[in-house]
Amino acid sequence: MKNMSKIIDRAGALRVFDCGVGTYGVALASRQQSPFSDFLHWDGCEWDSDPVSVGSVRTVPWGPRDNMPVEVRDLLEKNNIGPGIIARKLGLIYGQGVELYRRQIVDGEVQREWTDDAQVDAWLQTWDYRRYVREVLNEYLHLNGHFTRYVMAKSVRLGKARVARLDCLPSKDCRLVWPSTSEGYLAHPLADDISQVLVGDISRNRALELYPVFDARRAVEFEAAVKYHNLSSFGRSLYSICSFHGSIPWMENANDISEIVRILNENMIAAAYIVHEPSGYWEQKRIALLTDHPEWTDTKIDAELDRMRDEITRRLAEVMAGKHNAGKFFTCVDFIDERGNKQEWKVEPIDMNIDKYLNAQKQISKIADSASTSGFGLAAPLSNIIIDGKSDSGSQMLYAVKLFFAADTQIAEEVVLEALNDALRINFPEKRDLRFGFYHKVIMKEENVSTGERFAANI
Numbered sequence: 001m002k003n004m005s006k007i008i009d010r011a012g013a014l015r016v017f018d019c020g021v022g023t024y025g026v027a028l029a030s031r032q033q034s035p036f037s038d039f040l041h042w043d044g045c046e047w048d049s050d051p052v053s054v055g056s057v058r059t060v061p062w063g064p065r066d067n068m069p070v071e072v073r074d075l076l077e078k079n080n081i082g083p084g085i086i087a088r089k090l091g092l093i094y095g096q097g098v099e100l101y102r103r104q105i106v107d108g109e110v111q112r113e114w115t116d117d118a119q120v121d122a123w124l125q126t127w128d129y130r131r132y133v134r135e136v137l138n139e140y141l142h143l144n145g146h147f148t149r150y151v152m153a154k155s156v157r158l159g160k161a162r163v164a165r166l167d168c169l170p171s172k173d174c175r176l177v178w179p180s181t182s183e184g185y186l187a188h189p190l191a192d193d194i195s196q197v198l199v200g201d202i203s204r205n206r207a208l209e210l211y212p213v214f215d216a217r218r219a220v221e222f223e224a225a226v227k228y229h230n231l232s233s234f235g236r237s238l239y240s241i242c243s244f245h246g247s248i249p250w251m252e253n254a255n256d257i258s259e260i261v262r263i264l265n266e267n268m269i270a271a272a273y274i275v276h277e278p279s280g281y282w283e284q285k286r287i288a289l290l291t292d293h294p295e296w297t298d299t300k301i302d303a304e305l306d307r308m309r310d311e312i313t314r315r316l317a318e319v320m321a322g323k324h325n326a327g328k329f330f331t332c333v334d335f336i337d338e339r340g341n342k343q344e345w346k347v348e349p350i351d352m353n354i355d356k357y358l359n360a361q362k363q364i365s366k367i368a369d370s371a372s373t374s375g376f377g378l379a380a381p382l383s384n385i386i387i388d389g390k391s392d393s394g395s396q397m398l399y400a401v402k403l404f405f406a407a408d409t410q411i412a413e414e415v416v417l418e419a420l421n422d423a424l425r426i427n428f429p430e431k432r433d434l435r436f437g438f439y440h441k442v443i444m445k446e447e448n449v450s451t452g453e454r455f456a457a458n459i
Contacts, residue, residue, distance in 0.1 A: 059176060069143060069170070069172040082372060090134075095441070099114050099438075100116065101436075102434060103433075145230025148166050148227055149211065150419065156219075162426065163219075163423035174226070176238055191228075196213060197210075198211075214226060246375060247376075250372060278343035286301065286305060381400040
């Protein structure tokens with residue numbers, strides 16, 4: 001019986017095969033299409049131009065697969081630096097927590113007078129507002145926005161508006177409902193046209209509920225409502241995209257590196273080839289599948305393409321493995337695309353210089369870390385990123401944190417605390433001079449602090 005090779009591991013573009021006579025790795029030069037490929041490609045820029053159905057409700061899709069929050073989550077869970085940078089940024093913005101203040105002008109400078117209020121504090125103690133603020137800040141740092149549910153007190157039934165509490169809803173469970181008119185669906189909705197939000201298990205079409213969009217001017221008209229608070233993205237009229245959107249390809253490569261090193265350590269690959277596959281080949285395969293099976297979903301098509309890719313790499317591994325393969329050959333199709341470019345397959349052997357391969361991966365990892373850090377919008381001294389074994393000096397960190405407080409906290413505060421300040425104005429209309437803000441202690445140089453109060457003296 002013929003000894004068929006089988007895939008024993010995979011990571012990104014790398015497939016590892018057991019061919020009987022040894023273990024072989026085949027790395028495909030053009031990596032498999034990722035969930036983000038359509039989103040990052042120019043052809044995917046209009047994914048929010050047509051509604052999709054969730055249950056029986058027509059909604060605004062979030063990403064080409066209507067699953068952007070989940071895809072961002074899955075990407076970051078595998079990333080070695082992203083979650084840490086976001087956690088550090090969350091701590092810097094949150095500071096010492098949420099406090100009340102009055103805005104005042106002193107000697108021509110805008111200042112905040114931090115204060116307490118017994119009535120406001122009594123309301124805050126009736127629900128876990130600190131947890132709410134942390135959750136919405138975390139949502140904002142991932143996708144530049146958050147969905148908040150306003151739960152009104154029973155007094156709303158008597159015509160008196162009062163917010164009992166605020167709930168942070170996971171972005172993956174929320175979709176904006178596509179607005180309709182008497183003639184059908186609105187052709188090009190804007191944020192102000194959205195009147196409903198669908199909340200529930202979007203991916204499985206379960207436990208779905210429709211909520212009206214919250215409007216502070218009509219707070220007495222509903223017992224619960226939802227509002228999408230966000231920092232709008234350029235060229236996007238509805239959902240925002242993450243600030244690290246442009247760094248996603250680098251993050252995907254960085255996520256693969258640790259798996260590739262693990263596979264090399266576990267399997268001790270004895271030989272490897274790099275296979276250059278024409279991108280147009282898989283595009284043609286996708287078009288053919290769509291033509292032959294119009295009823296198939298994107299998920300099923302991607303699964304079939306993945307199976308076809310595994311089959312091709314298995315055949316390649318069988319052809320190139322072992323001394324008994326003389327006379328065997330691998331067939332493929334070359335063609336000219338519509339632009340006149342030749343689309344051809346190439347197979348090149350790679351010298352087994354594992355150290356060079358790993359050093360190349362190390363360099364890629366450095367570039368990926370740098371690109372990711374820039375995308376997350378936090379300076380390297382504050383990101384706890386150590387490059388070439390060198391850490392930043394205390395003065396660099398001091399100036400970085402002062403610049404961060406001066407330039408990167410105000411907009412985040414306005415978006416994150418917008419719902420909380422809405423509730424404050426509704427519940428306490430007589431206290432319109434009060435607002436919530438993030439309190440940050442002033443950081444001074446050690447030389448400007450008395451000797452007994454310095455950090456080093458208090459360890």
